[in-house]
Amino acid sequence: MRLLIVEDSSRLRTSIAKALRRSGYVVDESEDGEDGLWRAQEFVYDGLILDLMLPKLDGLDVLAALRKQGNETPALLLSARNEVADRVAGLRLGADDYLGKPFALEELLARVDALCRRSFGKRSPTVRIGDLEVDLDAKTATRGSDKLELTAREFRLLRILSLEAGKVLGRTQLEEHLYDDLTSPASNVVDATVYQLRRKLSMAGTGTSLIHTRRGQGYVMEAHS
Amino acid sequence: MKSIRNRLLLWLLLGIACFWLIGATGFLFAYRSSLLADLKAELITLSRQVRMNQMQADRLTGNDTARPHYSDGKAYAGGNTISEDVYWQVWWAEATGKPVASENLTGELPRLYPEYGENPTRIVALENGRRVMVAGGFYGMGGHASEVSVAKDLEAVKNALLRSFALALGIGGLFAALATLWVFYALRNGLAPLTAIADQVGAVEPDSLKERFEFENAPLELKPVVTRLNELMERMESGFDRERRFSSDLAHEMRTPIAELRMQIESAIKWPEEGGKPAWETALESVDRIEGIVQTMLRLARIEQRGDEEPPSEASLDLSSLVEELWEENRSQAEESGIRLSTKIPTETNVAGDPALWRHLLGNLLSNVATYADPGSEAQAIAEPNEAWNQPLIRIVNTASKLSEEDVDHLFERFWRGNSAADPTSRYGLGLSLANACATAMGLHLSAKLLPETGSLEILIAPED
Numbered sequence: 001m002r003l004l005i006v007e008d009s010s011r012l013r014t015s016i017a018k019a020l021r022r023s024g025y026v027v028d029e030s031e032d033g034e035d036g037l038w039r040a041q042e043f044v045y046d047g048l049i050l051d052l053m054l055p056k057l058d059g060l061d062v063l064a065a066l067r068k069q070g071n072e073t074p075a076l077l078l079s080a081r082n083e084v085a086d087r088v089a090g091l092r093l094g095a096d097d098y099l100g101k102p103f104a105l106e107e108l109l110a111r112v113d114a115l116c117r118r119s120f121g122k123r124s125p126t127v128r129i130g131d132l133e134v135d136l137d138a139k140t141a142t143r144g145s146d147k148l149e150l151t152a153r154e155f156r157l158l159r160i161l162s163l164e165a166g167k168v169l170g171r172t173q174l175e176e177h178l179y180d181d182l183t184s185p186a187s188n189v190v191d192a193t194v195y196q197l198r199r200k201l202s203m204a205g206t207g208t209s210l211i212h213t214r215r216g217q218g219y220v221m222e223a224h225s
Numbered sequence: 226m227k228s229i230r231n232r233l234l235l236w237l238l239l240g241i242a243c244f245w246l247i248g249a250t251g252f253l254f255a256y257r258s259s260l261l262a263d264l265k266a267e268l269i270t271l272s273r274q275v276r277m278n279q280m281q282a283d284r285l286t287g288n289d290t291a292r293p294h295y296s297d298g299k300a301y302a303g304g305n306t307i308s309e310d311v312y313w314q315v316w317w318a319e320a321t322g323k324p325v326a327s328e329n330l331t332g333e334l335p336r337l338y339p340e341y342g343e344n345p346t347r348i349v350a351l352e353n354g355r356r357v358m359v360a361g362g363f364y365g366m367g368g369h370a371s372e373v374s375v376a377k378d379l380e381a382v383k384n385a386l387l388r389s390f391a392l393a394l395g396i397g398g399l400f401a402a403l404a405t406l407w408v409f410y411a412l413r414n415g416l417a418p419l420t421a422i423a424d425q426v427g428a429v430e431p432d433s434l435k436e437r438f439e440f441e442n443a444p445l446e447l448k449p450v451v452t453r454l455n456e457l458m459e460r461m462e463s464g465f466d467r468e469r470r471f472s473s474d475l476a477h478e479m480r481t482p483i484a485e486l487r488m489q490i491e492s493a494i495k496w497p498e499e500g501g502k503p504a505w506e507t508a509l510e511s512v513d514r515i516e517g518i519v520q521t522m523l524r525l526a527r528i529e530q531r532g533d534e535e536p537p538s539e540a541s542l543d544l545s546s547l548v549e550e551l552w553e554e555n556r557s558q559a560e561e562s563g564i565r566l567s568t569k570i571p572t573e574t575n576v577a578g579d580p581a582l583w584r585h586l587l588g589n590l591l592s593n594v595a596t597y598a599d600p601g602s603e604a605q606a607i608a609e610p611n612e613a614w615n616q617p618l619i620r621i622v623n624t625a626s627k628l629s630e631e632d633v634d635h636l637f638e639r640f641w642r643g644n645s646a647a648d649p650t651s652r653y654g655l656g657l658s659l660a661n662a663c664a665t666a667m668g669l670h671l672s673a674k675l676l677p678e679t680g681s682l683e684i685l686i687a688p689e690d
Contacts, residue, residue, distance in 0.1 A: 007679055008486060009484075011485040011489075011507055011510060011511055012484055012488060014507075015485060015489050015492055015507075016488060017487065018492060018499070019492050019495070020493075022496055022499070041292075078483050080478070080480035081477065100480075101481055101484040102480055102486075103484060103487070104490060104491065105487070105495065106488070106491070129371060
């Protein structure tokens with residue numbers, strides 16, 4: 001899951017980004033509206049966290065520009081302007097959620113989780129593929145009666161594969177969900193992570209293969225090959 | 226008595242009562258005089274009648290002498306009736322002693338010794354205790370002349386006066402009652418505009434301070450009060466607006482640093498292994514920011530309030546020294562960006578005003594230069610004598626390539642930080658607001674414009690008008 005946070009307060013932006021990364025998200029940061037709009041246009045994100053009062057370009061203007069271009073990335077607005085009129089204006093422009101400052105960390109995380117689920121058309125925090133069950137909120141995975149012990153990177157891979165179950169995802173797409181734009185991953189990191197995940201999945205439950213390779217295209221997760 | 230209506234009512238009623246008393250007394254005196262004059266005229270007529278009756282009786286009885294005949298010591302009434310409340314006595318003019326005749330009398334009437342053609346009167350008390358008016362008459366000639374005293378009881382006059390007094394009292398009481406009702410009604414109607422204003426004042430709430438009292442339709446006497454009330458409303462509205470703006474700005478601006486602090490604390494609780502010194506240092510930065518905002522806002526509020534409440538103290542300050550001293554405080558920050566300041570201030574150029582306010586004003590402008598002027602640029606502090614004003618016009622000019630015309634319109638707004646907001650070293654967006662508040666408190670005006678030829682920002686300090 002890759003998120004973009006656009007917030008002019010560096011301390012708040014850093015704190016939110018850090019918390020989201022700890023929760024298994026890949027987070028890009030932007031400090032003003034122009035840069036945020038550029039990033040949202042250039043990269044594919046699963047969610048946007050936009051402050052309203054931004055230098056250079058207001059958060060509402062960023063959102064309006066994105067929606068005008070057909071960019072449907074779910075957006076959560078953050079703002080110190082917490083009046084009803086402000087919230088209504090944001091939601092009417094195409095925002096999916098609105099959170100007034102100051103806010104609780106857990107509420108932010110819960111809203112971001114819900115936002116990302118909605119971007120994949122999911123309402124429940126639980127995804128089932130065969131005997132595999134992935135709890136996106138608790139960030140746990142079980143197969144049959146076996147609980148899987150996954151690293152943060154492995155869970156990020158499992159989450160995107162399970163949310164996009166049945167779709168073939170290329171290496172670049174998977175990389176985008178594993179690393180932010182500041183990290184330069186090694187060339188085989190996706191393959192290596194897929195290998196580790198497959199190994200852990202095969203050792204639990206029925207042990208049948210869930211991640212399948214499509215040569216020249218990428219990987220797909222489904223209960224039957 | 227605190228009620229104006231009651232006070233007016235009391236004074237009006239007292240006035241009416243006094244006027245009635247004076248009027249009634251005057252009337253009764255005039256009426257009494259009239260009654261007594263009538264009585265005197267009646268008594269004079271009666272005294273002539275007494276004399277004429279006797280002379281007529283003497284002729285009828287053959288005793289027709291020049292001198293009236295009072296043989297039985299009684300005056301003859303003839304066919305004319307003299308009522309019982311009339312007393313009379315007759316004396317020979319040349320004689321002294323007892324009267325020769327009297328009627329209806331147990332004692333003697335006073336002899337008034339009138340001259341011929343005169344009819345003196347006197348009010349006396351008789352032996353029977355009755356008060357009477359006595360009129361004297363002198364009739365006849367020589368040895369036939371007689372003096373007549375005729376008296377009539379004053380009881381009738383007294384009764385007439387008492388009846389008139391009772392009538393006046395009754396009419397007066399009725400008039401007083403009607404006057405009271407009318408005055409009460411008139412006062413209520415007359416004071417209705419005052420009551421309406423009082424009701425309107427009573428209904429004033431913090432949310433209704435924009436409303437004003439109706440001036441055009443106010444009674445002439447209340448127009449000064451309405452004017453003062455409207456001025457008061459204006460001051461209250463201004464004060465409330467300032468307080469609201471302060472609270473709103475402060476609450477709004479505090480939300481972000483509080484959100485920062487909360488995120489840092491909750492993150493430290495959720496992932497304690499990631500805490501440690503860096504996390505606390507970041508939290509401290511957020512606390513510093515909150516403290517800085519509160520202190521700056523309070524300073525701004527104090528300056529604005531001071532401008533409203535007390536005139537700033539007056540002093541003459543050497544502008545050149547002041548600018549140099551204040552720039553020194555910002556020099557290290559300016560030098561980091563290679564910003565220099567050149568001054569064009571004639572020697573012995575002084576500015577008048579409150580030293581603390583001048584320091585805030587120029588200090589914030591120079592701090593703004595040191596923070597936001599283009600790196601490596603040269604800023605200018607210029608003072609020009611102005612004949613129309615006894616102070617120099619002061620210009621602070623610095624390059625500001627990132628600033629647009631639209632930005633200039635917002636320069637003096639609170640918390641406006643323009644594109645510097647993303648800069649973690651940027652402050653609270655209150656410096657120029659503070660400078661503006663200081664200028665206003667000293668009756669000065671700050672204006673800003675971009676110079677088209679150089680793209681520099683010029684801030685001008687000039688008189689308010």
